[in-house]
Amino acid sequence: MTSPASGASSTADLPDYAPVPQSAFGVAVNEQGYYVGRVERNLYWVTDGVYQSAFLTTPDGVVLFDAPPSIGGNIRRAVDEMAAAEGVSNKVTHLVYSHHHADHGGAASLFGGDVVRIGHEETRRLLLRDNDPARPVPDVTFADTYTLEVGGERVELAWHGPNHSPDNIYIHFPDHDTLMFIDVVNAGWVPIYNLNLSDDVIGYMAAPPIALNYSWSHMISGHLGRLATRDDVALHQQYIADIEASSREALQTVDPTPYYMRYADNFWAGLKAHLDTVTDRAAEPIIAKYTGVLAAADIEVFTRTTTFAIMQSLRLDYGPSGPVHP
Ligand SMILES: [Zn+2]
Numbered sequence: 376m377t378s379p380a381s382g383a384s385s386t387a388d389l390p391d392y393a394p395v396p397q398s399a400f401g402v403a404v405n406e407q408g409y410y411v412g413r414v415e416r417n418l419y420w421v422t423d424g425v426y427q428s429a430f431l432t433t434p435d436g437v438v439l440f441d442a443p444p445s446i447g448g449n450i451r452r453a454v455d456e457m458a459a460a461e462g463v464s465n466k467v468t469h470l471v472y473s474h475h476h477a478d479h480g481g482a483a484s485l486f487g488g489d490v491v492r493i494g495h496e497e498t499r500r501l502l503l504r505d506n507d508p509a510r511p512v513p514d515v516t517f518a519d520t521y522t523l524e525v526g527g528e529r530v531e532l533a534w535h536g537p538n539h540s541p542d543n544i545y546i547h548f549p550d551h552d553t554l555m556f557i558d559v560v561n562a563g564w565v566p567i568y569n570l571n572l573s574d575d576v577i578g579y580m581a582a583p584p585i586a587l588n589y590s591w592s593h594m595i596s597g598h599l600g601r602l603a604t605r606d607d608v609a610l611h612q613q614y615i616a617d618i619e620a621s622s623r624e625a626l627q628t629v630d631p632t633p634y635y636m637r638y639a640d641n642f643w644a645g646l647k648a649h650l651d652t653v654t655d656r657a658a659e660p661i662i663a664k665y666t667g668v669l670a671a672a673d674i675e676v677f678t679r680t681t682t683f684a685i686m687q688s689l690r691l692d693y694g695p696s697g698p699v700h701p
Pocket of ligand 1: 474479539
């Protein structure tokens with residue numbers, strides 16, 4: 376198949392990128408393609424190297440947090456392995472959705488019909504809309520906060536406004552020194568396109584300080600092969616703050632007039648030339664600064680699309696969108 380973006384007819388024509396920094400690499404997966412590790416005590420995380428899931432083993436059953444389809448049946452294997460090692464039941468009794476997206480919840484139906492499913496009320500609404508049999512709707516929902524208590528363990532769920540998605544929640548394990556917060560920070564890596572395919576730019580940028588406001592040492596961030604630290608969140612914040620500052624400066628310094636004059640009555644052509652120039656000017660120093668620091672910083676389309684989204688949010692959410700006609 377031909378790539379529409381590059382016109383490349385074979386993978387041999389695809390570009391090379393900077394080496395992935397060692398700090399971005401995580402655990403090795405086993406022969407079945409997964410790794411399961413202890414976060415603290417009876418809280419475990421599972422990864423296939425790209426996606427992450429988590430579970431708590433308790434005397435009353437297993438509580439599962441997200442079920443990415445890419446890990447799929449390996450979640451069951453990981454639960455069985457750790458429940459046997461702990462000498463507790465391997466029965467999954469509860470499943471918590473972090474948000475409604477299929478790539479984090481699309482294996483939810485593997486765990487049978489008698490599982491108590493818990494999620495934000497917006498997760499329920501969106502799953503009813505999407506009508507996907509692989510993601511049964513949560514029966515237990517909440518608006519702001521919910522305390523889940525199973526087998527003597529406590530988990531605090533909270534919604535602090537839209538960010539990556541309208542329904543993305545914070546899952547705090549106060550007795551395991553851990554926060555699970557999905558699809559905002561990629562430990563050691565840049566966000567992919569458009570701030571990790573996020574809906575709400577302001578909400579996405581506001582989320583890391585909320586995450587850091589919780590007490591934790593380990594963060595389960597949903598992607599790639601290792602847990603995140605508070606330093607990973609801080610580095611992510613710096614990357615985003617640099618893009619915001621750079622976008623603000625480019626918006627102020629690029630004169631739009633020549634671009635609109637060049638295309639005369641084709642207003643959209645002038646707009647494209649203007650905003651592409653602002654995006655290029657804002658993104659270039661960020662790509663240079665973070666290449667070798669955050670993996671995939673030199674996949675330019677990631678930083679460019681994130682820069683474009685932030686630059687548009689600066690215009691449209693914060694304003695001004697442009698000069699006021701005299
Ligand atoms: Zn998502």
